[in-house]
Amino acid sequence: MTNISKKKWISVSASINNDKAIKFLYTNFSQQILGTHETDDNIVFYFNYNQKNIIKNKNLTDCSIKELKYENWHQGFIEYFKPLEINDQFTIIPEWHKPKKYSEKYIIIKPGMAFGTGTHETTQLILNELQYYISSNDNVLDLGSGSGILAIGAIKCGAKNVDCYEYDVDCETNFYENMKLNSISNFSFSIKNVLSITNFSYDCIVANINETVLIDLLPIIKKNRNNNSTVILSGIIKSYKNKMISLIESLNFNLVKCVKKGEWICLVIN
Numbered sequence: 001m002t003n004i005s006k007k008k009w010i011s012v013s014a015s016i017n018n019d020k021a022i023k024f025l026y027t028n029f030s031q032q033i034l035g036t037h038e039t040d041d042n043i044v045f046y047f048n049y050n051q052k053n054i055i056k057n058k059n060l061t062d063c064s065i066k067e068l069k070y071e072n073w074h075q076g077f078i079e080y081f082k083p084l085e086i087n088d089q090f091t092i093i094p095e096w097h098k099p100k101k102y103s104e105k106y107i108i109i110k111p112g113m114a115f116g117t118g119t120h121e122t123t124q125l126i127l128n129e130l131q132y133y134i135s136s137n138d139n140v141l142d143l144g145s146g147s148g149i150l151a152i153g154a155i156k157c158g159a160k161n162v163d164c165y166e167y168d169v170d171c172e173t174n175f176y177e178n179m180k181l182n183s184i185s186n187f188s189f190s191i192k193n194v195l196s197i198t199n200f201s202y203d204c205i206v207a208n209i210n211e212t213v214l215i216d217l218l219p220i221i222k223k224n225r226n227n228n229s230t231v232i233l234s235g236i237i238k239s240y241k242n243k244m245i246s247l248i249e250s251l252n253f254n255l256v257k258c259v260k261k262g263e264w265i266c267l268v269i270n
Contacts, residue, residue, distance in 0.1 A: 007170070008049040009034070009068045013042045014060070021060045026263040029055070030237035031210040037080050037119045044080075081111060084118050089131045090153060092118035095181055107152050108181040110174065116147030122208050122234040125259060125266035126150055130157045130206070133230045133268065138203035139163075143194045143217070144235070148175040150206050152182045159204075162187045165194055200225035206232045211240045215247060222251045230256070234266040241265050 014021040016038070025033070025045055034046040047055065049067070056065060083099075084092040093099065094117075095110040111117045118124060127150065134140060136158040142151045145164035154162050166175065169191050179187060194209065200221045207214060214233055221231065231253070236244055238260060248255055248269055257268040 007069075010047050010049055010052045010055070011066045011068055012045045012047065012055060012060075013064045013066070014045070015062055016041055016043060018062050021063050023263075024058070024060065025055075026237060027239060028058075030263075031212060033120075035117065035120045039080065081117055081119065086118065086124055086127045087131070089157070090127050092149070104156065107149060107156070108178070109147060109149060110177050110181060111147075116149050116171075116174075118149060121261040121264045122236075122266070123149060125234045125261050125264060126206055126208055126232050127153050129232050129257075129259070129266060129268060130154055133232060134159050134204050136160075141165075141200065141202040141205045143197075143205065143207040144209040144213075145175060145189065146171050146208070148178045148184075148187075148189075150208060151187055152178065152184055154204070154206065155182075155184050155186060160186065163202075164189045165192045165197060167191070167193055195220060198224050200229070201227050202229050203227075204230045204232065207235070208233075209235045211236045211244060214244070218247060218251055218253070222253065228270050231269045232266065233269070234264065236265050236267065238263055238265050 012025065022043055032047050032051050034048065036043060036045050052065065081094045083097055086092065089105060090107055091105050093106045093108045095108055109117050116123065130153050134154055134157040137160040140154045140159045140162045142154065142162050142164045145151055145166040148164065151162040151164050164187055172191060175189055195216055205221065207217065214235065244267060245255060253269040255267065255269055259266045
C-alpha cells in the first residue's frame with residue numbers, strides 16, 4: 001500500500017472568468033480531475049502529481065499550478081471546505097466544523113482527497129438523486145466509493161445495507177474514518193476492480209466513476225443482475241452524453257432521467 005503521507009498532488013487555479021482554460025481542463029482532463037472547488041475569484045482543480053508536466057506543457061493562460069503535499073492538502077481544505085448544503089436532505093459538514101445542533105441531514109466528512117468531500121459536481125449530482133430512488137430497507141451497491149460519502153447518503157435515505165467497492169487503496173483509511181464519524185455500521189468495504197464484480201442484483205446501484213470505466217461496466221451490470229434495480233451514474237463529462245445514452249439504449253436499459261451540473265451529467269437508468 002502506498003504511504004499516503006508521502007504522496008503529492010497539484011492544484012491548478014483558473015480565474016472564474018477564464019472560460020477557455022476551464023473548458024479545456026474539463027474537456028481534456030475529465031478522467032484525471034480528482035476534485036474542484038470554487039472561491040469568489042477562481043476555480044481550483046486537483047490532480048495527481050503525475051499530471052503536472054502534462055498540464056504545464058499546455059501553456060494555459062492565466063492559470064497557476066501549485067504542488068501539494070499531504071500535510072498542506074488538509075490545511076487547504078480547512079480554508080476552503082465549508083459546510084455545503086446539497087438540498088433539503090443533505091448538508092456536508094467538515095469534521096472540524098462544530099455546528100451548534102446536530103441534524104440527521106449532516107454528512108460529516110474528513111477530507112482524504114478532494115474527490116469525495118462533496119465539492120465535486122458529480123458527487124453532488126448523485127447525492128441529490130438518492131432521496132428519489134432509495135427506499136427503506138433497500139440494499140445498495142456503491143461502486144467507486146472513495147470517501148464513502150455516497151454510502152453515507154444512501155444509509156441516511158433509509159438503505160438497509162451498502163456494499164462498497166473501491167479500486168484505490170489510498171481511500172481505505174479515509175473511508176472508515178468517515179463511516180465512524182457518521183456512526184454508520186451497516187456496510188461492507190472491499191478493494192476491488194469494479195469490472196470484476198459479478199453480482200449486481202441490488203435495489204439501487206450508484207457509480208461515480210469516469211465514463212471510460214462506465215462504458216465497460218454497463219454491459220457487465222446488464223448481464224449479471226436479475227432484477228430491475230435503479231442505476232445512478234455520474235463521473236460523465238457532458239460531451240460524452242450522447243455516447244453514453246446510445247450505449248444505454250443499445251443495452252435495453254430505460255433512461256429515467258438526465259441531470260446536469262456544470263460540465264458534468266448524471267444519468268438514472270433501470
